[in-house]
Amino acid sequence: MKDTLITLAICIFLTTTPVYAGTYLDSAHGNTSYGVNRSSTSGYTKGNCAHCHEQHASIEGVEPAPTGGPDKWLVFTTLYTDQDTGLCLSCHAGSSSQVGMPNQYTFSYKFGGDTSLICPSSIAQAFSFITEGGVPQSNCGSTTGSSHQLTAVRTFLKSKWGFGATNPKVNPCSGCHNPHKAQRHSYPSGSAGTSPLSRPTTHDGDWNVYGAATNERMSNYVYQAPYSSGSTTTYEPDGTVTSDGSNMPDYVTFCTDCHNASYSTGQMTSSQKSQFATVGAQPYIRSPNWTTSPHGQADAGMDATKRKAPYTADKNYVLSCTDCHETHGSPNRMLIRKEINGSSVVTFNTWNDRAGWFTVCQRCHTIDSGHKGANPCYVCHQHDTSWFKPI
Amino acid sequence: MELKRHDVKILQIIIIYIATLIVVIPNLSHAKVTGVCYNCHTMHNSQGGAAMAQEYSSGSGGLTGDTTPNPCLLSYDCVGCHFSSTANTIVSVGSSNIPIVLNSTTPTSPLAGGNFYWLVNTGDKYGHNVYGIKTQEGSPMDAPPGFTASAGTPSGYGTGPASWATQLNCAGVYGCHGDRTQGATAATVVEAMKGGHHTDDSTIDASTVGKSYRFLRGITGVELNATGYKWEQTADSTHHNGYKGGATPGTTTDGISYLCGSCHGNFHGHANLGGSTQVGSSSPWFRHPTDFAFSGVEGGYAGSEYDDYTSYSTTTPVALSTPSTSTSTVDSTSMVMCLSCHRAHGSPNYKMIRWDYKSTTLSTALSGCNVCHTSKN
Secondary structure (H helix, E strand, O other), X not given: OHHHHHHHHHHHHHHOOOOOOOOOOOXXXXXXXXXXXXXXXXXXXXXXXXXXXXXXXOEOOEOOOOOOOOOHHHEOXXXXXXXXXXXXXXXXXXXXXXXXXOOOOOHHHHOOOOOOOOOOOOHHHHHHXXXXXXXXXXXXXXXXXXXXXXXXXXXXXXXXXXXXXXXXXXXXXXXXXXXXXXOOOOOOEOOEOOOOEOOHHHOOOOOOOEOOOHHHEHHHOOOOOOEOOOOOOOEOOOOEOOOOOOOOEOHHHHHOOOOOOOOOOOOOOHHHHOOXXXXXXXXXXXXXXXXXXXXXXXXXXOOHHHEOOOOOOOOOOOOOHHHOEOOOEEOOHHHEOOOEOOEOOOOOOOOOOHHHHHHHHOOOEOOOOOOOOOOOHHHOOOOOOOOOOOO | OOOOHHHHHHHHHHHHHHHHHHHHHHHHHOEOOOOOHHHOEOOOOOEOOEOOOEEEEOOOOXXXXXXXXXXXHEOEOHHHHOEEOOOOOEEEXXXXXXXXOEEOOOOOOOEOOEOOHHHHHOOHHHEOOOOOXXXXXXXXXXXXXXXXXXXXXXXXXXXXXXOOOOOOOOEOOOOOEEOOOOOOOOOOHHHHHOOHHHOEOOOOOOOOOOOOHHHEOOOOEEOOOOOOOHHHOXXXXXXXXXXXXXXXXOOOOOOHHHHHXXXXXXXXXXXXXXXXXXXXXXXXXXXXXXXXXXXXXXXXOOOOHHHHOOEOOOOOOOEEOOOOOOOOEOOOOOEEOHHXXXXXOEOOOHHHEOOOOOOOOHHHHOOOHHHHOHHHO
């Protein structure tokens, strides 16, 4: 009898397979609690395709709001119109087409932990630090902010990695996100994890989420997370004692899919570049070369005493791009975060402002006020150069 | 014995008569309808002093007698004949089997086109709102969504109405079945079906009403008539209707989706209808494509999400350029059609969808979509 019961139990375990939802049902948009739920199609359950895609652009003989006729890929509005208008920004906005859209704060707020940084409070607002043409405009009390310029992103993606060959066929948001797979980021535990990211270089392949699997995290480098806001004991991105990047997508690999030296132009428009000073014929906007940069994989051999906590160990640290940069927009130039390494004192408005540079660099480096004369930091330090230009 | 000349003449007449019967009777045996005439017709609309004509009444939800005779001496109108107060969806009258498209009680096994039961009992959004079954909806649903004026009817048999002037009918100018150039009113709609039920339909070539798929003049396909599966009362991957489709929206005008598009013009990409302006193309679509083969999907079929739909699904069926009732394989030649998602008459689901697209359980709501869109599950 006992043997029979054991055998039966084994059979039950062997034959019982866990039920997994598919990738869309695992995504944020497909989530049955907080997934897509357009106000004009709220009769459908959350996550239903109908909230984004209109099979006929007609329900009960009329087009659901917003009107304007059918759109490419059956979506409910134009993929991209301008810096703060388009399909994604119809919902990821303050005045949202999504029922009950929560606020979407910056990296400094959400993962840096400074909850006083309540502006911008939506993705659309984060992109609104610049105009369509890339010129800074007033937003969140800043007139010197910056955002990923979506037109430039679209142009850059065009005809790459299976993206459309013409502007109207490219959604710039898709450069970083797969709308059918992007997940609300949670903090991975063990082998599980979520990520909102998908590498653009995989767009013509599986275009899976990136940063959820264990081999897609910052812990694959010698990484030290910055402090959470106002703390010296807890760390980004989740405000816990975990600081090795095992809970952090590998933003280096992700961002350098686009921001790398093989693309000498394209990441910034001439309009954006003109916002910054040049010295001679050299534009001081350069793609990061992570293999030669001491913020990357190169070992600068820097005296660890010249670094601040938590970077005081004698290690060749690799930074995540997000340790210094916002992902969508910032009140500072160059997407530099307002809050870096536990403190929101960063004010980086003009390229030539040495003091502004110091508010950034002194978050992690012990730089005295007399360091190397009166030049702003960029004169010596770039993303792509050697140990004495360690950015 | 030597036959007299008179006898020879009689014998010749008899031989000719028998020969005629040999030719005619087999044809009659392939007619849609068989059996004695009084199964469907009443000579005087009077039997024992009582009227024989009956029509379906939306008011009573059943058949009501009518002292006014029906056109063509019919005992019933369209709905009346194809109605049952039982749950059966195939009813025998004499030697004829009648497909039932409206039951007054929940149909046990709805046929391929679905059932108007849900139109009557659940609401206007669950069936085509046909004259005689339910009162017409108000604007804008008093006309087919996406209506295109004077659209070409299937196989070029004329054009549709210049405007939508009346409630949808079973057949005729404002209907789906029969000759779409005849029968513009409820009183004359029978003219659109004239001869159809008596036609030898052993070949479906769309040349006449009777020789068209399901009396949809100009539409071809293969009708499932196998015993036990007739009209898809039962259906599976190897027993199903054979729907005609086109590899691209402009390919054909005799496919089932073109039939739908001849009223819902903006939803079909044929140049006679909405065209690419309304529907787009594979790069990209503006509206959900129909009459489009998987082979043409953007990025290629091999390795696409459609590549994983391999076995015919009666939930989300496909069309073929050469339809078959037994083909179970779904491949690059398979085509999405209107009936991949919708039932023609009615269904228990919102907007006559073949599955519960409005289910509060998301996986159920997307279950039909995911048959083709296998990566969006």
